[in-house]
Amino acid sequence: MPIWKPFTQEKVAPCAVKIARGHGAYLEDEAGTQYLDLISSWWVNILGHANEExxxxxxxxxxxxxxxxxxxxxxxxxxxxxxxxxxxxxxxxxxxxxxxxxxxxxxxxxxxxxxxxxxxxxxxxxxxxxxxxxxxxxxxxxxxxxxxxxxxxxxxxxxxxxxxxxxxxxxxxxxxxxxxxxxxxxxxxxxxxxxxxxxxxxxxxxxxxxxxxxxxxxxxxxxxxxxxxxxxxxxxxxxxxxxxxxxxxxxxxxxxxxxxxxxxxxxxxxxxxxxxxxxxxxxxxxxxxxxxxxxxxxxxxxxxxxxxxxxxxxxxRRESTQLDIKRIAKVHSRNLESLPRAQNKRALGTIAAFEVESAAFAQEITSRLLSQGLIIRPLGNTIYFIPPYCIDSGDLERAYSQVAARLNFA
Ligand SMILES: Cc1ncc(COP(=O)(O)O)c(C=O)c1O
Structure with missing residues (x-):
């Protein structure tokens, strides 16, 4: 493909996931695999994908x-x-x-x-x-x-x-x-x-x-x-x-x-x-x-x-969206504390973050989590969640469990 990707060393980068559609907090590839977008597609997608309004x-x-x-x-x-x-x-x-x-x-x-x-x-x-x-x-x-x-x-x-x-x-x-x-x-x-x-x-x-x-x-x-x-x-x-x-x-x-x-x-x-x-x-x-x-x-x-x-x-500005923001903050504070092997756990509003021992380790576990349907893109050895406000609490809790299992396993 002649497309040159942003922030990417093309020589070592894995093949890009080709996304066909989005809905709410989910993206879907051409084969129909669903991915939970935990980074709001580079922090932009505050209200979810393909919002009809x-x-x-x-x-x-x-x-x-x-x-x-x-x-x-x-x-x-x-x-x-x-x-x-x-x-x-x-x-x-x-x-x-x-x-x-x-x-x-x-x-x-x-x-x-x-x-x-x-x-x-x-x-x-x-x-x-x-x-x-x-x-x-x-x-x-x-x-x-x-x-x-x-x-x-x-x-x-x-x-x-x-x-x-x-x-x-x-x-x-x-x-x-x-x-x-x-x-x-x-x-x-x-x-x-x-x-x-x-x-x-x-x-x-x-x-x-x-x-x-x-x-x-x-x-x-x-x-x-x-x-x-x-x-x-x-x-x-x-x-x-x-x-x-x-x-x-x-x-x-x-x-x-x-x-x-x-x-x-x-x-x-x-x-x-x-x-x-x-x-x-x-x-x-x-x-x-x-x-x-x-x-x-x-x-x-x-x-x-x-x-x-x-x-x-x-x-x-709707009350329901403002409540979603508060709801996400609560899910973060309920789940962040119990994450194993995570250091410097912190949250502010809808953003939660923590560090793992190395950038290579962060990269390795987030690549594995991608194959389990979670989109997380680490910053060095920092792993963070910054989801769309429409994310379902159960989905976010499950994502925390998947991350915890991966951290435990590794
Ligand atoms: C705080 C801050 N300022 C500016 C920018 C640049 O924005 P853009 O990528 O839309 O040019 C970013 C992008 O991540 C950012 O986080």
């Missing part, structure tokens, strides 16, 4: 208006989507800039942050602060923002712009040390920094690494003293994943930008959004056209993607 919304939008240039034109699905998001976002986040996916939503935030200062005559705020181990996407700016210690992107580090990485803290003592190192750095460099970018409460690709809201609050409050902007990358954590609509809802701080994608369309279509404040917007609002944000993508705010997102948000 979203499929209908897409079909009806496709028949009415499939695409229109978004400069100089607008359309109802985009406007309804922003109005729906305004209801669930903090009041200050009310300027919506569309893009295509998580990486581009991050690129937009990084560029807006820099140009916010540039438009005010401040041109030397070129450095960004991140949290060690961050992942913000695979485009050059998003890779740079994650810092040159990211294990994913070291090949490209000669291209990266300057960043300072806050050391990831695992204990209160490490939090103190990381904060004091940040304070020292800011004393010298604070006025050269453009923005802090973080995945709030949980770093996804780093291995579902969780950290305390109090630490996030402290670093945000610290950088604010130097006028540094704050970007929350909620591409993975948004839309109920962490048990609240957004991870930031569990903190006492607000960002200047939030990046959204993945669950935004219920996992049906690519779409990105960078939402910012009036203060940011006003720095671009001018008689001087050079102050405009000259950035856009061919499919910016595609009407079909927006229609999918509007329907997905409507379903997400």
């Amino acid at each position: 979203i499929a209908d919304a897409i079909a009806s939008q496709a028949r009415r208006l499939e695409q229109v240039i978004f400069a100089g034109f607008s359309h109802e699905p985009a406007e309804v989507l922003c109005a729906s998001l305004e209801k669930i976002l903090p009041k200050s986040l009310r300027r919506f800039f569309f893009s295509d996916d998580g990486s581009t939503s991050v690129e937009v935030a990084l560029k807006l942050a820099y140009q916010y200062f540039f438009n005010q005559g401040i041109k030397d705020r070129c450095t960004y602060i991140n949290l060690e181990g961050a992942y913000h996407g695979d485009t050059l700016g998003a890779m740079s923002a994650a810092g040159n210690r990211s294990s994913y992107h070291s090949t490209f580090k000669s291209f990266f712009f300057r960043t300072y990485s806050i050391k990831f803290p695992d204990t209160p003592d490490e939090e103190k040390n990381a904060l004091s190192a940040l304070q020292d750095f800011l004393e010298n460099e604070g006025l050269n920094i453009c923005a802090l970018i973080v995945e709030p409460l949980i770093q996804g690709a780093a291995g579902m690494r969780m950290y305390r809201a109090e630490f996030l609050e402290k670093i945000v409050n610290e950088v604010r003293k130097y006028g540094i902007l704050v970007i929350f990358d909620e591409v993975m954590t948004g839309f109920g994943r962490t048990g609240t609509m957004f991870a930031m809802d569990q903190t006492q701080v607000l960002p200047d930008f939030i990046c959204l994608s993945k669950g935004l369309t219920g996992g049906f279509l690519p779409l990105g959004l960078t939402v910012s404040t009036d203060a940011i917007y006003e720095a671009f609002y001018s008689d001087d056209s050079s102050k405009a944000f000259i950035h856009g993508h061919s499919y910016t705010a595609n009407p079909i993607s927006c229609a999918a997102a509007v329907k997905s948000l409507e379903i997400l």
Whole structure:
């Protein structure tokens, strides 16, 4: 097959499973074998596969208006989507800039942050602060923002712009040390920094690494003293994943930008959004056209993607879906503790994770579990569940038993 797969060493990769259809939390291959999708197909599919209401919304939008240039034109699905998001976002986040996916939503935030200062005559705020181990996407700016210690992107580090990485803290003592190192750095460099970018409460690709809201609050409050902007990358954590609509809802701080994608369309279509404040917007609002944000993508705010997102948000806000999110959190806490040979067991909302002794072992057992009908894709030696919210509790419990049996057996 001439298809080149993402994140794959083609030489050693097993043959890809060819999926023919999906339904709820299940995917089915061409031979009719069913697989329970415990990773929501790269964390996007929050409401299950082939959700009929979203499929209908897409079909009806496709028949009415499939695409229109978004400069100089607008359309109802985009406007309804922003109005729906305004209801669930903090009041200050009310300027919506569309893009295509998580990486581009991050690129937009990084560029807006820099140009916010540039438009005010401040041109030397070129450095960004991140949290060690961050992942913000695979485009050059998003890779740079994650810092040159990211294990994913070291090949490209000669291209990266300057960043300072806050050391990831695992204990209160490490939090103190990381904060004091940040304070020292800011004393010298604070006025050269453009923005802090973080995945709030949980770093996804780093291995579902969780950290305390109090630490996030402290670093945000610290950088604010130097006028540094704050970007929350909620591409993975948004839309109920962490048990609240957004991870930031569990903190006492607000960002200047939030990046959204993945669950935004219920996992049906690519779409990105960078939402910012009036203060940011006003720095671009001018008689001087050079102050405009000259950035856009061919499919910016595609009407079909927006229609999918509007329907997905409507379903997400229903009481039954909110109860599903709580139900999954309970299944995690009932089952996680009893897993044998699992270390550092942790859960937040619908996400559960633990470590096994090595990446090779994680790979071996998840390959075996795939042949038993479970889709789990480890991150190094981390195994995690991030299922669609419609997953049946019994199915999730059975998956835990299968994983436990496999861990015991190995
Ligand atoms: C926190 C975070 N930001 C950005 C991205 C990039 O999103 P995309 O793969 O849609 O470009 C990801 C993807 O996993 C992510 O987890």
